[in-house]
Amino acid sequence: xxxxxxxxxxxxxxxxxxxxxVQIAKIQANxxxxxxxxxxxxxxxxxxxxxxxxxxxxxxxxSAKLAAVSSxxxxxxxxxxxxxxxxxxxxxxxDAENGKAILTSIPAPHHPMVMVTLSSKDVLLGQLLYSLKQxxxxxxxxxxx
Numbered sequence: 621x622x623x624x625x626x627x628x629x630x631x632x633x634x635x636x637x638x639x640x641x642v643q644i645a646k647i648q649a650n651x652x653x654x655x656x657x658x659x660x661x662x663x664x665x666x667x668x669x670x671x672x673x674x675x676x677x678x679x680x681x682x683s684a685k686l687a688a689v690s691s692x693x694x695x696x697x698x699x700x701x702x703x704x705x706x707x708x709x710x711x712x713x714x715d716a717e718n719g720k721a722i723l724t725s726i727p728a729p730h731h732p733m734v735m736v737t738l739s740s741k742d743v744l745l746g747q748l749l750y751s752l753k754q755x756x757x758x759x760x761x762x763x764x765x
Contacts, residue, residue, distance in 0.1 A: 637731035644762045646673040648755035658743030663736040690723055690736050724752045728763035
């Protein structure tokens with residue numbers, strides 16, 4: 621599966637992450653939502669396109685569809701990166717006229733995830749990317765025995 625290849629993630633029980641791990645991931649997502657001005661929505665999903673948890677200020681998104689579409693985007697980007705001989709993608713950032721979307725790899729050893737973050741166009745991108753990296757590291761650490 622190209623998604624797994626792109627992020628170099630093992631495919632192990634992706635949809636069955638423990639309640640404790642999902643809660644830790646949700647706390648990390650909520651911290652981003654509350655601490656970074658301009659962030660409206662953060663969702664955690666499995667690398668095969670299933671929602672695990674979400675937090676939001678705006679609730680006008682279909683989480684199930686968003687998780688599935690994010691998975692498809694990652695597959696396409698994985699194929700592209702393979703063609704140009706790049707590996708280890710950590711983030712994909714979409715910069716649109718009315719906002720930004722960031723897909724972040726969470727390479728947890730037993731339950732790899734993707735964090736989908738939606739924000740306003742004037743979010744401080746460096747601050748957000750740093751927070752996403754910190755959250756990813758914390759979730760990976762929590763999934764390590």
